[in-house]
Each structure stands twice: as C-alpha cells, then as structure tokens.
Amino acid sequence: MANANKPAGFSLVGHLRGSPMNARVRTYSIDASYSGATLYIGDPVISGGGADTNGVPNIAIGATTGALRGVIVGLGKYEGGGPNPSNLDIIYRSSGDTAVWYARVCDDPDAIFEIQEHSNGTQLSAAEVGLNTIGYSGTAGNGYVSGWQLASYSDATPNTTNTLQLRLLGLARRRDNAFGAYAKWLVQINVHELGHGLGASGV
Numbered sequence: 001m002a003n004a005n006k007p008a009g010f011s012l013v014g015h016l017r018g019s020p021m022n023a024r025v026r027t028y029s030i031d032a033s034y035s036g037a038t039l040y041i042g043d044p045v046i047s048g049g050g051a052d053t054n055g056v057p058n059i060a061i062g063a064t065t066g067a068l069r070g071v072i073v074g075l076g077k078y079e080g081g082g083p084n085p086s087n088l089d090i091i092y093r094s095s096g097d098t099a100v101w102y103a104r105v106c107d108d109p110d111a112i113f114e115i116q117e118h119s120n121g122t123q124l125s126a127a128e129v130g131l132n133t134i135g136y137s138g139t140a141g142n143g144y145v146s147g148w149q150l151a152s153y154s155d156a157t158p159n160t161t162n163t164l165q166l167r168l169l170g171l172a173r174r175r176d177n178a179f180g181a182y183a184k185w186l187v188q189i190n191v192h193e194l195g196h197g198l199g200a201s202g203v
Contacts, residue, residue, distance in 0.1 A: 003182035007139055009042020009146025010071040010113040012106050013172070016188065024108040027079055028069075029056040030093055030101040037061045039093040041075055042146030044068045044135065045105060047193060052100055054079070059103060064134040064151075067193045068165060070107035072146075077101055091144060109192040114172050119181035121154025124168070126179065128153070132164035132190050132199070150185050162201045165191045 015023045029052040030039060039045070039061060047069050048058030056079065062068045075091055079102050093101045117124055118136040134156050139147035150166070158168060169186040171177055177184045191199040 003177060003180060003184070005116075005119070005182045007116045007142075007147050007149050009040065009141075009148040010044060010115050010187075011042060012071065012073055012111060013114045013186065014112040015108065016110040016112060023106050023111040025073060025104050025106050027056060028059040028103050028105050029079075030060075030103060031058050032098050032100050034058075034060060034093075035095055038095050038141060039072060039075065039101075039103065040141035040144070040146040041072050041091060043072050043141075043148060044189075045070060045072060045103070056102070059105060064137060064165065065163075066165075067191045067195075068189050069193045070105040070111075070189070071113060072103045073106050074104035075101060092141060107194055109189065109195040111188070112169065113187055113189075114184050115148070115150045115187055117181070117183045117185055118149040118152045118155055120152045122152065123180050123183065124150075124153050124158065124185070128158040129168050129170050131158035132161055132167055132201075133158040134165050150187065160201045162199045163191060164199070165189065 044062035045059040046062045048060045050058045134151050136149045136151045141147045167188045167190040172184040
C-alpha cells in the first residue's frame with residue numbers, strides 16, 4: 001500500500017533518553033513586527049534575537065541551513081500558548097498579523113521528531129539511516145499544520161557532514177509506512193542552538 005501524502009512538519013514523538021514524550025518544551029514569543037513566513041505547529045524555528053516586554057525570547061521561522069532552536073508544538077495569543085479565544089480555528093500565526101503571539105517550542109536537542117519525506121525523484125532508503133540531511137520547505141502549511149517535509153535523496157544527498165541539520169534515525173514503525181514516496185521518518189535535530197558544537201558526523 002502506498003504511503004499517504006499528509007505532510008505535517010515535525011511532530012514530536014519521543015526522546016533519545018526517556019519515555020516517548022519526555023522532551024522539554026518552553027514558551028517563546030513572536031514579535032509584533034515579525035513579517036516572515038506564516039508560522040504553523042510543526043515548523044522549525046530559530047532564535048529571533050530579542051524578547052517581549054516580559055523577557056520571553058523571540059523566535060522566527062527556520063531555514064534548511066544553520067542551527068535550529070526547536071519545533072513549534074503549540075501557538076496562541078497568550079503566554080501560555082493557548083488558542084485565540086475569539087476564533088479557535090486559527091492555530092497559526094499569519095505573516096501579516098501585528099499582535100504579539102506565543103509559541104510552545106520543543107527546544108530539547110535530544111527530542112525525536114517524525115516527518116514526512118518529500119516525493120521527488122529518488123527516495124531515501126535503508127542505506128541512508130544514520131546519515132545527516134536537511135528539511136524541505138517548499139510546501140505551504142495547510143491552514144492548520146506545517147507543510148515542512150524531509151528532503152528526498154534527489155532534493156539533497158544525505159552525507160556524514162556534521163553541518164547538515166537533521167540526523168536520519170530510521171522509519172516510523174507502522175503498518176502504513178514503508179520506504180518510498182511520502183515515507184514517515186524519525187529524525188533528530190543535528191545542528192541545534194542549544195547543542196554542543198556544530199553537530200555530529202553521520203555514520
């Protein structure tokens with residue numbers, strides 16, 4: 001059976017040293033002046049270089065190169081990260097919004113995320129497990145969750161290079177998942193703002 005095409009960005013599923021959901025989550029702010037890409041649950045983010053009036057640090061959308069701060073797991077207009085009470089359907093922060101928003105971000109360097117592989121040419125295989133690669137940001141969010149995916153082999157060749165952002169840990173083990181287009185992979189952020197050094201070399 002073919003893998004389902006349902007990109008959702010990075011989904012927190014576990015931790016390298018703990019129980020399935022034992023990963024650190026912190027609150028970050030999104031400045032009123034932020035005008036980058038719309039932010040969704042599942043998007044990777046970087047430090048924004050500032051803070052709100054209460055000292056809550058800012059974030060901005062991440063890129064496919066450079067260190068990441070973590071992944072958004074909750075969004076809202078209040079510091080607790082809850083939804084907008086005037087419209088519970090809005091769980092993303094539009095690039096045109098001029099209010100301060102808050103995000104719950106898993107910023108734990110040892111967190112494990114599930115992410116769908118992009119379908120482009122040659123797909124990743126078992127031979128790439130343990131190597132490093134990058135994300136793919138060419139798919140927009142669907143109005144609810146992130147559109148980020150994992151780069152396929154044809155998008156970016158996995159390597160041992162320690163500056164590549166993501167470590168391939170293997171496939172998500174489910175009956176509805178297999179190597180090929182839209183495979184769901186388990187990854188770790190290899191180049192992390194709170195990690196030590198540049199990142200580890202792939203194996």
